[in-house]
Amino acid sequence: MDKYIKVRKIGEGSFGKAILVKAKENGQQYVIKEINISKMSNKEREESRREVAVLANMKHPNIVLYRESFEENGCLYIVMDYCEGGDLFKKINAQKGVLFSEDQILDWFVQICLALKHIHDRKILHRDIKSQNIFLTKDGTIQLGDFGIARVLNSTAELARTCIGTPYYLSPEICQNKPYNNKSDIWALGCVLYEMCTLKHAFEAGNMKNLVLKIISGPFPPVSVHYSYDLRNLLSQLFKRNPRNRPSVNSILEKNFIAKRVEKFLTPELIAEEFNHKIFQKFGPHAAPAKRPGQEQTLTSVAPAQKITKPAAKYGVPLTIRKSCGAPKKPNEKKPLTKSRQEPSKKKRLELPEKERRQREQISLLKADETRRLEKERMERINRAREQGWRNVLGSGGSGVKKL
Incomplete structure (x- = not known):
């Protein structure tokens, strides 16, 4: 902190304090976040340092710019740009x-x-x-x-x-x-x-x-x-x-x-x-x-x-994007018939695969509808159970909400 002069405290939250400072070298104002890590476990400290590493990689005109970080007297300090226009x-x-x-x-x-x-x-x-x-x-x-x-x-x-x-x-x-x-x-x-x-x-x-x-x-x-x-x-x-x-x-x-x-x-x-x-x-x-x-x-x-970042599969949401259930399977390709065998009943033979394809599509759609119905029923059962659990938690009355 020797490089900075404290101007005033501008905020306090779950992370610790936010202090407005002025750099001794050039008089530029910055915000320093002070996080007490002395009572943290080694795992928590490492996590805090990883957080800082993430901040250091955030370079975007619409994200507050990270300048540097250091540790002193059991505290982690993160130096960020000061936004003079307020919040x-x-x-x-x-x-x-x-x-x-x-x-x-x-x-x-x-x-x-x-x-x-x-x-x-x-x-x-x-x-x-x-x-x-x-x-x-x-x-x-x-x-x-x-x-x-x-x-x-x-x-x-x-x-x-x-x-x-x-x-x-x-x-x-x-x-x-x-x-x-x-x-x-x-x-x-x-x-x-x-x-x-x-x-x-x-x-x-x-x-x-x-x-x-x-x-x-x-x-x-x-x-x-x-x-x-x-x-x-x-x-x-x-x-x-x-x-x-x-x-x-x-x-x-x-x-x-x-x-x-x-x-x-x-x-x-x-x-x-x-x-x-x-x-x-x-x-x-x-x-x-x-x-x-x-x-x-x-x-x-x-x-x-x-x-x-979608909810886990046990909550009824897939982790990957699936193809539509209704998409028909591509029929196996067969070797083309010789010209002499195709000509007599060409129209009739062409109609048969088309009829089969439509039947397969209908079967696929019915299966997809059934799958969606079962999934909906499952999620409704889960949600009812969760809501009932939440009501039990709230049944004793709510605590006050701090007004902003």
């Missing part, structure tokens, strides 16, 4: 009930999505997306911050189950003690978008019990029709109770009214780098070059968020 929560409160324009909301939302895409593509969950963790730089650029409780997932790791974060942003699956996944980040993203549109939280209640019940099953107040159908429809998709029905961040960025704004915030080179696993024609002439046959795929060549 989005304060910006929303400063409106005093005056709604933002749709252009402003979408500009901010696109930048948040670009940051979230960057981390989801790298198999990382943020797990604490909220308006207090979204910052504005001096020139108004949005930057996503506070990865203090993010977790890196390797491709085989069990999904994180920890119930953390501000209660207003908890997803239904977390409230029901299901695994945290990338779609839980998407729910929180929806909560932030709703805040920007209404200047209020989507789900509010006087105690934790009622808040949880609202999140699991309650409606949210509608957004003003002053905003476009596209924006209101997107919000309804982000608030789907079933995580599988929520779009991934890549899917959100592919929507036309969102996609056309990306060029405002990323350079052509960065667009090509960030979207090199997509056919990027809709973003103008700066599309990423097509892959050549046999060319090695990059980290983001398959949407990793789909591959590794």
Whole structure:
């Protein structure tokens, strides 16, 4: 800490303290996160150091920039850029009930999505997306911050189950003690978008019990029709109770009214780098070059968020994307008949395979319908059991929710 002068404490959370400092060398202001690791186990310390290594690799215009880290007197210090524009929560409160324009909301939302895409593509969950963790730089650029409780997932790791974060942003699956996944980040993203549109939280209640019940099953107040159908429809998709029905961040960025704004915030080179696993024609002439046959795929060549962060198979969701059950099997090819044998009854012989193909398709569709019906019944039984368990937990009454 000898290189920095403390200015003031600007925050405190589950990770420790956030302190505004000034560098002695150049007078530049930074934020230092102070994390007490003296009481941690060796395993926890190593995990904290790995978190820092993740931060060090986050280089994106819409993510708060990591500068350095060091350990002193039983504490881990992480030095980050200071966003002079404050956080989005304060910006929303400063409106005093005056709604933002749709252009402003979408500009901010696109930048948040670009940051979230960057981390989801790298198999990382943020797990604490909220308006207090979204910052504005001096020139108004949005930057996503506070990865203090993010977790890196390797491709085989069990999904994180920890119930953390501000209660207003908890997803239904977390409230029901299901695994945290990338779609839980998407729910929180929806909560932030709703805040920007209404200047209020989507789900509010006087105690934790009622808040949880609202999140699991309650409606949210509608957004003003002053905003476009596209924006209101997107919000309804982000608030789907079933995580599988929520779009991934890549899917959100592919929507036309969102996609056309990306060029405002990323350079052509960065667009090509960030979207090199997509056919990027809709973003103008700066599309990423097509892959050549046999060319090695990059980290983001398959949407990793789909591959590794869906709920585990025991929760009824496959870890890989399956082909449609209704797709008919390709009939075995037979050697073509000689011309002399084909001609007499050619039409009749051609009709038979077509009839067989249709029968096979019908059988496949019936099997697929039966599989879906059984799966639906199974999930309903599981959900009823989970909901009953959750009601038993809540039966004793809810504890108070701390207001922001």
